[in-house]
Structures are given as structure tokens and as C-alpha cells.
Amino acid sequence: MARCIFCQIASGEVAVDLIYHDELIAAFPDNHPIRPGHTMIVSREHFPYFEDLPEATANRILHVGQRLASAMKELYKVPRVAFAFTGGDHPHAHAHVIPMHEKTDLTSRRYILEENLTFRSTPQASPDELAETTAQLRRALG
Secondary structure (H helix, E strand, O other), rough: OOOOOHHHHHHHOOOOOOOOOOEEEEEEEOOOOOOOEEEEEEEEEOOHHHHHHHHHHHHHHHHHHHHHHHHHHHOOOOEEEEEEEEEOOOOOOOEEEEEEEOOOOOOOOOOOOOEEEEEOOOOOOOOOHHHHHHHHHHHHHO
């Protein structure tokens, strides 16, 4: 089985502009952003699910997520930022950090009335858009 894409990104086998990286994690812009600034934070080591993460790695993801959220509030002029640990769509523990412009930027069956919903992928960001997002967030992190 081929190595997962997040492992390839974290090891540098697949090149992306990193917003932040250290020995435990790597953060980079999502290439199908819900909103500009939507950032992925992945563990450098492969752990399939959130509950598999060592405490130090989970703490680092949360800490960098908080730093990104503060930067995004100022940069994108939003009142809140969503943070979600996931692994259901791709079995490599990761978090999404998303500036929230609308309360429906993230969806939940708890408040959606329609029984039959359809979803589409968000548009893929261009390399230039991703590079600009990376540069802005790097500067904002300081």
C-alpha cells in the first residue's frame, strides 16, 4: 500500500508551502478550502485517528491551531474560527482550522432541516491562492 498523502507531505516527498512546521507537525493551506485561510495541521508521524495521537502531538496541534485562529481573526476580520480534529475522510490524524464568515461554513445535521442534502467539493484553490494564503498566515504567526 502506498504511503498516505499526509505522510508524504509531512516528510517532504510531496511539496507544499508550509505555514508552520516542527518535529511533530506540519500546517499548510487546504487545497479545497471552505474559506480562504482554511488550514490543515497534520502529525508528521502516521497515526490513523485522533485518539491514536500521543499527548505531545495532540497538544502541539491544538496550540498551533490556537495561534492560527488568533491570526485568522485579525487577518480575515472574522469573529470566530472553527477547529476540528478529523480522520474520517482520510485515516491520518489531522485538524482543520477554518475562519468562519457564516455560521453555516461548517454543517451539522442538528440544524439542517432538509432531509435530502447534496454536497459538492469546494473549488480547488489555485497555486497562487495557496501561496498567498501561506505567506499571509506565516506573517501573521510572526
